[in-house]
Amino acid sequence: MSLQPTTLEELQSIVKDNQGLLPIGGGTKPALSTAFNGATRLDMSRLSGIIEYEPGEYTFTAYAGTPVRTIVAALAEHGQYLPFDPPLIEQGATLGGVIAANTAGSGRYRYGGVRDFIIGVRFVDGQGQLVRGGGKVVKNAAGFDLPKFMVGSAGRFGAFVDVSFKVFPEPRAYVTLKAVFASLGPALEAIYSLFTAPNEMDVLDLESLDDGRFGLLMRLGGLSTALPGRVERLQAFLNTKTEVLSNEVIQAEADAALWQQVNGFSWVPDGSHFAKVPISPKRIPLLENVLLSLNPSRRYTAGGNVAWLAVSDIEQLDMLLNKLNLPGLVLFGPPGRPFIGPRPGVSLARRVKQALDPSGKFLEI
Amino acid sequence: MDHQPFFAALQRIYPKERLLTKGVQLLAYESDALTSFQTKPSAVVIPESQDEVIETVRLCHQFGVPYVARGSGTSLSGGSLPIENGIVIALNRLNRIKKLDPEQRIAVVEPGVVNLQISQAADRYNLYYAPDPSSQSVCTIGGNVAFNSGGAHCLKYGMTSNHILGLKVVLADGEVVEFGSESLEGVGVGPDLIGLFVGSEGLFGVALEITVRLLPKPELYRTVLAAYNDLETAGNAVAMVVASGLLPGAMEIMDRLSIKAAESAVDAGYPENAAALLIVELEGESEQVETEFEEIMDVIKESGSYEIRVAKDAEQRLRIWKGRKGAFSSVGRLSPDYVVQDGVVPRSHLGKALAEIDRLSQEYGLDVANVFHAGDGNLHPLILFNGREEGALEHAEELAGKILKMCVELGGSITGEHGVGMEKRNYMPAMFSEVDLETMKTIRRQVDPKEISNPGKMFPGGEAPALKMTGMHPLEAKGIISRE
Amino acid sequence: MQHRIDIKKYGPRGEAMAEAIQSCVHCGFCLAACPTYKVLGEEMDSPRGRIYLMKEVLEENLTVEEAQPYLDRCLGCIGCMPACPSGVRYDELIVSYRAFSEPKRKRSLMDNMARRMIAETLPYPNRFRAAVASGKVGKLFKGAMPEKLGAMMGLVPADLPEDKPLPPIYPAKGRRRARVALLSGCVQTVLNPDINWATVRVLSENGVETVIPQEQGCCGSIMMHIGEEERAKKLARQNLQVFVPDEVDAIITNAAGCGSGMKEYGLLFKGLSEEAEAEKFAEKVQDISVFLDSLGLKPPAELREPLTVVYQDACHLLHAQGIRSAPRNLLSSIPGLTLLELGDDGLCCGSAGTYNIEQPEIAHQLGQRKVQHVLNTGAQAVVSGNIGCLTQIQSHLANRGVSLPLYHTIELLDWAYRRKAQT
Secondary structure, three states, rough: EEEHHHHOOHHHHHHHHHOEEEEEEEOHHHHHHHOOOEEEEEOOOOOOEEEEEEEEHOOOEEEOEEHHHHHHHHHHHHEEEEOOOOOOOOOOOEEEHHHHOOOOOOOOHOOOOOOOOEEEEEEEEOOOOOEEOOOOOOOOOOOOHHHHHHOOOOOOOOOOEEEEOEEEOOOOOEEEEEEEEEEEEEEEEEHHHHHHHOOOOOOEEEEEEEHOOOEEEEEEEEEEOOOOHHHHHHHHHHHOOOOOOOEEOOOHHHHHHHHHHHHHHOOOOOOEEEEEEOOOOOHHHHHHHHHEEEEEEEEEEEEOEEEEEEEHHHHHHHHHHHOOOOHHHHEOOOOOEEEOOOOOOOHHHHHHHHOOOOOOOOOOO | OOHHHHHHHHHOOOOHHEEEHHHHHHOOOOOOOOOOOOOOOOOOOOOOHHHHHHHHHHHHHHHOOEEEOOOOOOOOOOOOOOOOEEEEOOOOOOOEEEEOOOOOEEEOOOOOOOOOHHEEEEEHHHEEEOOOOOOOOOOOOHHHHHHOOOOHHHHOOOOOHEEEEEEEEOOOOOOOEEEOOOOOOOOOOOOHHHHOOOOOOOEEEEEEEEEEEOOOOOOOEEEEEEEEHHHHHHHHHHHHHHHHOOOOOEEEEEHHHHHHHHHHHHHHHHHOOOEEEEEEEEEEEEHHHHHHHHHHHHHHOOOOOOOOEOOOHHHHHHHHHHHHHHHHHHHOOOOOOEEEOOOOOHHHHHHHHHHHHHHHHHHOOOOOOEEEEEOEEEEEEEEEEOOOOOHHHHHHHHHHHOOOOOHHHHHOOOOOOOOOOOOHHHHHHHHOOHHHHHHHHHHHHHOOOOOOOOOOOOOOOOOOOOOOOOOOOHHOOOOOOOOO | OOOOHHHHHHHHHHHHHHHHHHHHHOOOOHHHHHHHHHOOOOOHHHHHHHHHHHHHOOOOOHHHHHHHHHHHHHOOOOHHHHHHOOOHHHHHHHHHHHHHHHOOOOOOOOOOOHHHHHHOOOOHHHHHHHHHHHHHHHHOHHHOOOOOHHHHHHHOOOOOOOOOOOOEEEOOOOOOEEEEEEEOOOEEEEEEEEHHHHHHHHHHHEEEEEEEOOOOOOHHHHHHOOHHHHHHHHHHHHHHHOHHHOOEEEEEEHHHHHHHOOOOHHHHOOOOHHHHHHHHHHHHEEEEHHHHHHHHHOOOOOOOEEEEEEEEHHHHHHHOOOHHHHHHHHHHHHOOEEEEEEEOOOOOOOOOOOHHHHHHHHHHHHHOOOOOOHHHHEEEEOEOOOOOHHHHHHHHHHHOOOOOEEEHHHHHHHHHHHHHHHH
């Protein structure tokens, strides 16, 4: 069954009258957005559109069903952007979906992810009540920070109506430097040295190449006059402080196209299961070790702090993650089990669930 | 209710020098940095281990005794005010930096660690902990977590919550929960429990261990002081800088009164006689900052400033910030009493808000010193009054209330970084509906069914009264403890 | 902070106390700068906490006795004052409060005995010298002596240097640039008479004539510090009589505590007939480092061998008198000398007048802390502008089995000039 509210009031009465609801946006992350076991699709795509956008304020409020590309386009007109590179934009990801899944692309590295930019949320809870958390200003310490709590909540606590974000001025120009290392070890060592270096990067991605080699992709954004000097300096740093084999500068359209591919997950092989795993860089060798047998397509974003793994079978990955004590979130895969690996803090999440959705209108967390 | 077992149990955990019950000891804890509220607790305990904190919270839950966890007591909203018939858990001796990993840019610390000590420990790796509340030389990270503290440099990299990756907490009913990780992604999977816990003002429990992220120290700072003949022009200058698309690390404004107070405390080198002073600081990689500096100077030159100064070295920069960071306290030189407010307005309404504050100041016949984080619209009007005059505090609070309501009407917030605490709880309904507040309270009760963890804060009119201790405690009768 | 103190009750100093309390906003910025708070981590043992307790006593909500343990633990190092944005005059408050509370408190017989012994010994060089001599005997009977006296004896070296009295006038070399009077002090002259001699020699080298009034005595600062106000006044009066401020450019001291104490003579005699005279005296008081730095030093000679030293800020120079750059400038002007910083934010070493004697445990922790910082720097010697700090650091270094030379700033300068004379 699928229900599609077009107004707040409709949404509220749907919640009051139904059980087993799964709010869905653009449906770009099927493991999270496919209704299963008799659950009811709550299609939020009709609650869409920008409500308020004052470029001078660097904030906007929009319905949760608004496609992110609509937002991105509106912001771009004023030289503004969401720095965390929300993924799957071209495929139709909505704001609500990005929040519920907590997906951020490579740009997450410098200024943070979804949680670091969301400032307000209004949602309908399990009792059909409209609840607001946060506000519309960039700084706000009043009341519990429900907007942040909702990041990653996977539609288990309520259905978002509208959300507010802060945004940043977009760098006027970008350049990407791609450096190649003989193996994982020197690539990680390079990350560690870059972590304490003064060079500022908007993106620091680690990718596995063939022959056991690893690549580091560093994207620099800023004023165009300063960029060439910064790139040279970064190259000099890599040459003197790391065991880099070679490096390549990627500019202009090539740079834009590269990051569109990365953040659109077009590198993920068709039909594979695909998961996000928060990790700390020092645990990557451990993970790489156990992944050997699966040999997945993979990528590490945010300076080796988030692993994106494309495997053939999510069950196997679940087992491995449990062994490594790493939680994971499935984006592409069978419906019904988005959370794999351990679930730290889930007992606290369940208490909040009891408060927001005591009769279980939305799916279990 | 008989509380002998409770005190007896506390005595089993704490030796007497860490279980304070004498009147003179308790008096010293009766206020934080907001002295208009005073409540003497029944006891102060000083745990030295996480286990002692956990045991204490479990006892409080078992016996229904309210508590407040306290760091350095620098809250400006009365957030660490003791609860009547409750105890204070003073976390100052849980002050170990348990881990500092420069390669992953993280530190794992206990709640009693002082904010600035993290940066000092990280300094030799060229790293620092970014959030910088003005009290950073004394305030503890536990308190920062409870109140999601901000600071002048939160414009670019966010407040406390944006820098917390992992937490180990004891919830109010004694359950110990860990969430988040050493990953920059923090919780990353499932609802963001760190987001929920940070800024919950101690209503869920006590943080025992906190994983923070560190940042590389900016290679270069460029700190510009611009003087203006009136506040509105300075406010507009902020809008111009914001519109230019540059992202400064900090953007602050001080008015005539606060400049005067700060200058008398620190020789900060602020231009004299300015009606308004704008501090803009760029930070980051040197090439980028130098280029941004040229652009921002063009903007400021166009903004109607009559005098522009640039800090010429690190020492001058430090003095500028020392003056700014001590501004609240130095207002103590101008007036024995003041109320600090913390409202936020949308940045484009800064000029309007300042004009309205000025009008209200005249209407009420009270001086208002303004010092604020202009870059994010976070105002800090300090309303000066003389508490000796009959009704003066009430008069000042009425003015403060009007300012807060104006902030909400302009689409802002009643607090940007100080938290609601005791002080602003009655203004919560101006910002949130009954349903919003009821929902927050329901969450709170799910985590703390007996409402013993820092009760009375955040929500208007307090909460269900906690169980009271009545009559003389048996240990008191025997002269073993004294509460006075 | 609001208070309800009945100011009239507290005599001429009531106003100073009330004003200090009123200007405190309880923000807590002082906590980080307070040595006892660093050690104990308790609100009662912080400047803000103490101000609060003093307020409560003066408002008569608390008895002097109840608050006393916490106020006794205050070192009086005044480290809190530079940290205070509100400009609370903690120095005036604590000295005035101690003067008010001392007569009201009950002390044990032993305590009183020890205190009286201190009060009647330390300020008098001859008696102090005799006490130390008997201390050698005392060490044998340690158990039989009051514990505090034992602590005091523990700090004092077994062998005292010979007494070397100063002449009434020490002339300037070459053209006379200034004329000063020197406070020769009490404890320091016994423990290290060379410091005074170095002082007059360096002054002379720089064309300064020094008058040393022979009838002078202890300045009374230690007595002010521990609340023995009447004894302090008695000592100060003696000096008011024998020093003639009008006839000299400055009244020089080479002990930090004496300098800050004498600068407070005005407060000591507030409301009394000597007030104006005391103010005049106080205005002329200068630490030797400040005097020489502003006079302009004649260039000293290069040291025979390069020397790396760490400079320890005495609280009563740095915090109480705001003297930071002058001693550093002087030391840096000596060729061959490398100056290191301690990097401990000028936290008190625990010496603090008689604190060593009154609060041996906290003093011990602070001393250990300071010595750790000293050792971390890897310096070859320690320099300070105060004999108390030097003694405390020396004894804590000895505890660790480390022996480093310790110098007063003026001694190093003296060295350099004497070297010049040789070459």
